[in-house]
Amino acid sequence: MARRHPHASFPDLKDTVTIAGGGLAGLSLASGLRLRGVPVTVHEAGSYPRHRVCGEFISGVSADSLDALGIRDVFHDARLLESVAWFSRGRKIHSDSLPEPAYGISRYRLDERLRDLALEHGAVVHEKSRLPREPVPGQVWATGRRPDPLFPKFRVWMGLKCHFQGLPLEADLEMHLGRDGYIGLARIEDGRVNVCGLFLKGHGGRLSKIELLLDYISRTGNEALVKRLRAAEPDLGSFLGVADFKLGERSASDDDLGLCEIGDADRMIPPFTGNGMSMAFQGAELALDPLERWSSGRISWDECRSALRSALDGKFHRRMQTASLIHPLLLRSAYRRLIESLGISGLLPFRPLLSLVR
């Protein structure tokens, strides 16, 4: 289904940018390009509104970046999240305030608002339209998580999420560490809490949605959290799971078809950082200049791609490296015990570590 805002009009002087993927990266890029007068068409495989597997905790993106994309307004009523508490197997090991408030907003609301804004800015959005994965000049890939090329040889990731009502929290964001997985609890709109976990995939058997989530949490050793969730009210319609995706930077085993990629399609930071959504916005912002120059005929498509690739590498390499070093430590018992002791004795360098993954 094609949607076009009634006032949309494309000037003939510029070439159209086509965006595959109407998630955060694709839709924010569409709005940002329209602000610069670039004609844009978005193809989204799904439709709106819909839930997404995501912690729904947005941290590390500046107001300037949101303004460059023309999307700051979608956060006007988002929860401002200011405090964080870390737990390991039910025991609180660290609590802190965040250096800058984060946003708490459901993807159900956020993605639909971004779609509406892109339309308002004059983009054309085709829903239920999946583009084939092939390099086409003028086409940007913002298609999200990449499948893991090692699957099914090795154990891979499972992400599960569900909204809960009536779940009291000790901080705006609670992070629970455990064996082979971690879980984030973030306040979002309407008094709800988003519970989202990343787990090494095991055997779910035939468990129902919520029982599957609780089973995975229980296997991390977080029984106290399971008990709290059992006492709260899940919104079953918001339950969702995804599996078998690849975290981290591009490697030699990934295909390189010569696509122009942003967001998770380009690289996926481990979720404990709470920075993937900000990277989707920041990647879209970095794409504005090269795409505008390509669209107005000032550079070739190859020059556009390579300018974007070096901008993305420059911006994200350090935080990806740091996150990839820390991520395995959170999942292994020996290192987790070290993190627990550092946390309990007040020696966990939370803020310096946070700034390294921002």
Ligand SMILES: Cc1cc2nc3c(=O)[nH]c(=O)nc-3n(C[C@H](O)[C@H](O)[C@H](O)COP(=O)(O)OP(=O)(O)OC[C@H]3O[C@@H](n4cnc5c(N)ncnc54)[C@H](O)[C@@H]3O)c2cc1C
């Ligand atoms: C368990 C988990 C927890 C997370 N928690 C957080 C968190 O708390 N904070 C945070 O900042 N980040 C978090 N993230 C990461 C965050 O969700 C992503 O970084 C972010 O969604 C990336 O945005 P994107 O636009 O690149 O991809 P997406 O938002 O995934 O959008 C991609 C879109 O492309 C569409 N699509 C796919 N293929 C095609 C095709 N061929 N043609 C057309 N459309 C297509 C899809 O339908 C989708 O709508 C988490 C991730 C996981 C797995």
